Each structure stands twice: as structure tokens, then as C-alpha cells.
Amino acid sequence: MSHLQREIEEQPDVIARLLSEQSEQAQTIARAIREANPAYICIAARGTSDNAARYAQYLFGIKAKKVVALATPSIHTLYQTAPDLSRALVIGISQSGQSEDIRQVLTDAKAQGSLTISLTNKPESPLAQQADYHFDLMAGEEVSVAATKSYTAQLTAIAMIGAHLVGDADMHTALATLPAAARDTIAAAGDTAQWIERYRYTDRLAVIGRGYNYCTAFEISLKIKELCYISADGWSEADFRHGPIAIVQPGFPVFVVAPRGATSEHAIDLLALLAKRKAESLVITNDDIPEGLARRVLKIPASLPEWLTPITAVIPGQIAAMHLAAARDLPLDKPRGLSKVTNTQ
């Protein structure tokens, strides 16, 4: 078994461990945020961690009413200056905790007196040591170069901090069902290796999501690019339909992340447009999709509220990317051009 497959399958346990062992730290961090009362949140991250930051934009925006800005680390490193972060909460997210540019954003923020928090999988890392508060993702070593369990751990950490920030009992109840939902999602994807073969020779596709699952579209598209060397574009449903949809010809494969919730009406509407263009629509959902709108429906459990679906909806995408890479005879654990530590300056 590849490290990649093992790590994908570890996700329910990683999530369960976080929920049981890090609840207190999530509470401590939420309290510090409430006390600081920042005008907004700024998150520094790259790659997969940047997609976790996109999840935070919607979760903190909708539930905690905080605007989340994504930091521009190059301003700190290449242009060697720092914007005014003094009224922000600054969060650094990094699997390895070794990204030099993410650390620089936190260093500058701290010098300005901002509250700083880091989320890493390495408590001894420079980023973890640097921040006022550290949230340990406890995902265990991630050997495969393509990040999977560290991503869902990051999302879970954000959801836990969000639930404590809002102080909503229903959110905590829903969080507790997450490990089982992740387990069911993996089980439901059991036949992926067979049907994915149909896509062996495509060299492009698109992945669409919106709202809470905007991050899911980006993360699945990133996994497909990294593992399968396919030009897989990630898009917001809203942006995609007003222009970039022009790329869709008959047979063009499109993953549409469309769980039940605020975005589903728009997703169904997009699926109808895609059907007219004779696209191949692969729909990740816990909803009923009208006849004829999907080539294949990838099921996620119906039990979760929309705000938690990104933590399950990414999993069929991870599994699809893995099996598609295998069908293309590509290495699963060490794809070309990928390095484990993103050390950008």
C-alpha cells in the first residue's frame, strides 16, 4: 500500500484524535481571540494550507462575523516591508512549520503587537515556537509528498476554534460526528479505482465549488495537478460560469462539489449548463441530483451540516486523484517536482 493511501485512510483517526485531545487548546485560543477583539483576521499560508485558509474565510466570516484576509508573504520577504497588522489576529498555517515566508509574516505581526497563532503538525518547528499560541495538528508523520491528512487536520482545527469562538452547542455536537462521517465517505469511495480509468487520457479538467466548499474545489484541483500532471483548474461556481466555462467542450470532465446547503441551487444550475455542453460532470454531494445531470455521483454522508462538509467532500477527490495517478502509472508518494517543505523566500 502506498503511503498516500494509508494517510488518506488515517484521516478519520486523525480527526478523532484532534477532537478528543485538542479541545482545550481550541478553547484557550478562542478565548484569546475574544479578548483581543481584532478588527479582522489575516492568515499566512501556501499551497494546501492556503486552501485551509480559504475554509477559514467562510467559517469565520459566516459563523464568527470576522473578515479573513489571506496574507501576501512576498510583501514581507521580497519587498522587505510589512503592512500594518496591528489591529489583526494573524494566523500562520503550515504542515511542516518550516516555511520561512510564513514565519516572517508572524514575526512582523508580533513586532507590531498583534495576537499570533500557528497551526502546524510539528510543535518543535520555528513557526510553532514563534507564535503566541500553537495548535498542534497531531496528524502524525506525513510521508507521502502530497498532503492529505494534514489538510483535513487543518480544517478540523479551524472548525474547532470556530465552534469555541461562536460558543454554539450545536456546532460541537456536529463536530463529534465528523470521524464517523469521514469513515463513511472513505467506504463509499470503494469503487473509485474502476470508474476513474475512463479518465486515464484526459490532460485537463475543472473542479468547481462555492462558499464553504470553495476550498474543496481548490484542494482537489491541486491534488489532481500534483499527482496526475493534469491541468485541473479550481473555480468558484460564480466566477466559472461568467467566462472560463468557455473551455468546456463535449467530454470535458468537471468535478462539481455540490453538497446540500446555500450553494446547491446554483450548483444544480451550473450542472444544467454543463449538461448542455455535454461535459462529463462528476458530482460530490449528499444531495439528490436530478436525472441526467451527473455522469457519476460521489456520495458524502448526509449527516453533516454544510459548514462541516468540506472535511468530507475533499476525500472522494483525494481518492480520485490517487487512483487516477495509479491508472496513469505515475508514482503516488513522490510525484515529480514536488517537495515536502515549502520553503519560499
Add this chain to the structure above:
Amino acid sequence: MSHLQREIEEQPDVIARLLSEQSEQAQTIARAIREANPAYICIAARGTSDNAARYAQYLFGIKAKKVVALATPSIHTLYQTAPDLSRALVIGISQSGQSEDIRQVLTDAKAQGSLTISLTNKPESPLAQQADYHFDLMAGEEVSVAATKSYTAQLTAIAMIGAHLVGDADMHTALATLPAAARDTIAAAGDTAQWIERYRYTDRLAVIGRGYNYCTAFEISLKIKELCYISADGWSEADFRHGPIAIVQPGFPVFVVAPRGATSEHAIDLLALLAKRKAESLVITNDDIPEGLARRVLKIPASLPEWLTPITAVIPGQIAAMHLAAARDLPLDKPRGLSKVTNTQ
């Protein structure tokens, strides 16, 4: 002549008109921003206008030390809530000024007492009427569905407001040379129709930029997608090299936006990596590119400081997208699937 070509060629005049007729309004807006002293800036925009917002992230971040968040309009429309924008300056950017979701962000911000500004090409539009201050882009009617002159007008407006916000005489001096630089850029691209034929049959490519020209990579990639139906990915140089570079095989075309400045060392480094993978690198630059690292160098004038290069560097990309669409026998003014007004809910 297509409307698209005429509008691309109008850009020097549009920029000159803005500089001469809108300087006072830029100054008024800058004064209002200084008085409000917002904790950060939040920009609501979609598509091409979103790429203008990316320019503002770097320009306001580096020169005026203000963090710029990109708004998440779906939070306001689909999730029907509003994050706390009370300590923000909120800017809406829209060519048509008719985007319902952008207007909703400004409505919510205004209700919370934030300072609001709109940048549109239509002073009579709902968005223009709504904001505390309106900046008229004066680009004239844009008939071609793919936006060109309205984009460079948006960038120029942001640069003008930035220069007044910083109050730097050198910035104003540099701004004054912009129309001539845009004219020279168009002249230097005179042979594009010939050499672009080489790429008639590619159905994918990548466009890379960083820092100030992160926006340029995204905007060129968007034009190529919309006009040529090619899977053209836009990337930050930093993100691209740590994973997505896996998609690059021999002959894979990559546009690299690499003007002289803080990012050039990294761009040259990426070009060396791409050369090893035998990519086809097309470099947009005013710098000297080492022998063997570029299939073709697309020149922009050396006269502009780095912060203004996005307004010229996008032009060779617009022209390349136009001629590539023509080489593929595609319609220039009404590409499939594209609508002029982005009316998202």
C-alpha cells in the same frame, strides 16, 4: 478590425484621460481614506476586476502599508449574513457597476458605518450611486466581451489613489509616463500574430507571476481561457514551483511575467527549472534574460518602476490571447459562454 483589437489599442488614451481628468477625484478619495484611518481594506470584485483587486493587495500593502482582504460576496448573498466590516475601508470594483453581489457587500458595509468607494465605468450604475465616493474609469464603452481597457483603467485608478495616499512625488512623476509606456508596449508586440501560430494546437499552458505581477499572471490566464478555450492556469511563482510545476512536460508553454525588480531573481530561477524540463518559456520583461532561458522575450519598456509594470505587462498577454484566438479561428468579440455583465447572486 475587431472591437477587441480596437479596445486593446485604445488603452494608452484611456490611461492618459484618467491621469488628466481624474487626479482631483483620486486626491479626494485618498484624503477620505486618511481621515477614516481604516484598520484594513476589503475589496469586492469578480473576474477581471478581482485581478485588479490583486494589484491593490500589493500596491496598497507595500506603498501604503494597508492589508487588503478580498471580500467573499457569497457570504453576503448566499449565506445572507455580513461579517464585521465596521473597521474596514470597503471598495467595490466592477466594469458595469451592475454586479448584484458586489453591491450587496457595499450595502452591508455602509450599514455598518464603513467608508465605501466604487470604481466603475458607469457613473449612473447602482454600484456607483451606492458608494460614498465613486471613481469613474472613463474607459468609454467596452463592446468586446473580454475586458481589456477597463482592466488597465482599474489598475491606473488604483495606482493614482495609491500615489495620492502615499503623497510621493516620484510616484506621480512615474505615473505621467504611463501612456507612452503603454503605447511602446503595443508597438513592440507588432509581430505577435506570426509567432503565436506555433501554439495553435496546444490546449493547455501556464502563466506565472509574483508580487506586483501576480495579478498579471491571473489576468493573462483569464484572457487566454476566455478567448482561446485553453486550460491556462495562473500561478504565483512561489506556489507553482512547489507542486503544480509537475504538469510541465517537454513543450509545455509557460508565460513568465518577469520584470526587473524584487521578483526577478526568483523568476530567472524558475526559468532555469523550466528549461531543464524543456518547457516553452515566453517571458514578459524589461530585463535581460540569460541565453537559452526563453523561447521568446516579449518586451515592455524599461522606463517604469516595478509597481507600475502590471499596467504594461498585461498588454502583450492580451495581444497574444487575441492573436491565438484568431489563429484558432475563434470569434474575438463574442467568445462562447461569456457575458458582459457579471450578475452573480
